[in-house]
Amino acid sequence: MKKALTILAIISSILAVILSVLPLSNLAFIPAIGSLIFGLAAFYFANKNNQPKHTVQLAFLLTIIALSIATYKSIFTETEVGNTEALEKKEEESVEDSMEILEGLDTEEIDGIEVEELDGIETDELEDVDTNELDDLDIEDEDL
C-alpha cells in the first residue's frame, strides 16, 4: 500500500513540476494536490510500519517546487499580447488591397435594395418596393 501511494505521489509531483513550467501552469495545482494527498497517506503508512520515508520526502519537495513556480507565475506573470508587428503589417496591406477591390464594386447598390430581413426579421412584403423611390418621398422618421 505504502509503495503504491509513494509511486503515485512521485508521478503526480513530477507531472506538477512539468506543468508548472509550461504556460499551463494553472493546471499544475491539480496533480500537486494529488501528490500531497498520496504523499501524506504514504507518510502515514511509512510511520506506522517504521519504514524509510526518503522517497515520500522527495515527492513533497517536488510538489513544493511545483506549487511555488505555479503560484509565482499566477501572481506575477502579466498576460500580455506577443509581437503583433506581422499582424499590423498584414492589416495595412489588407486595407490597401480592400480599397482597390471596393473601388471596383458598385457600392451604391446595397443601400438601394437592403430592405429584407435585417435583424433576422422577414419582410417579404418589401421585396417589390424600390427603396430609392421611398427615399424620394422625403418623409422623415420623426414625422411618422
Add this chain to the structure above:
Amino acid sequence: MQRLLILALILFHVALFSQNTAIGTSEKLVFTASYNMSGILTDLAEVKMETSPVKTSKTTLLRLKCTATTYSKWDSFFKIRDLYESYVSPRSLTPYLYKRDIDEGGYYKFMQYTFSHKTHTVKSLKKKRNGKGEIWEEKKNVSIGSSTRDIVSTIYNIRNIDFSQFQKGTSKTFKVIFDNKEHVVNIKNLGQEQLSTALGSKMCHKLSISMNNDVLKGSNDNLLWLTADANKIPVFAKFKIAVGNGELKIKSASGLKN
C-alpha cells in the same frame, strides 16, 4: 391616400430595421478569451473588435475588424494571429467585402467574399498553404440568400436587434456564409440578467446562439450577454466547440456610439 399610408408604414419599417443604432464609427472593444482546461480557465488570447470609417471615391464605408492574438506565453506553443474584416454600409451594416486571414499554429487560410446583393451571389477567393508550404488558391461563385451576411457583420448586426420587438423566449434567425456554405444561426432571447463586468455591473440581455452545423455544440451552451442599453455591448460570451469550451470577457470599451 391608403396607398400612401401603406408606403409610409413600409418606410417606417425600413427605417426601423435597417438603421444602425448601436455601433459607432470608431468603436474599440477588447476581450480576453479563456479556454477551459480540466475545469480551470486559462487566458489564451486577446480579441479585439474595432470599427473605423473607410472612404472610397464613391462612398464612406464602415470597416469592422476583429483580431485574435494569443498571449506571449502561448506564442511558442500555439501562435494565433487571426484577422477578420468586413466592409459594410454604415447605415445598415450590409457587407460589401469580407476577408478572413487566419494563422493558427502554422495553419494558414485566407477567405475573401465580395458580395453582389443585386444578383445574390458572392465571389469567393480561398487561399491555403499546402504541405510543401506553397499557397494555392481557389475561386468560386456562391449563390446566397437575400439576407445572408458574413460572420463579422452578423455579430455586429445582432447588436442592432430591437429588443422591444424581441421578447423573452422568442427566436430570430440569421443566415451566415462561412467557408463557402450558408449556415443558419438561431438566436434565442433568454431574458435579462445582471452581470458584473470590467465595465461595471450591467443589466444584460442573455442570448442563446445555436447553428445548424457542428461548429457550436450543445443547445444552450453558447451564450452571449449584451448590455441592455443603447450600445448593446457584448460583455460576456460562453461557447462550447468540438475541442472544449471557453469564455470571452470584456476588458475595455471605447468610442461607443451612445
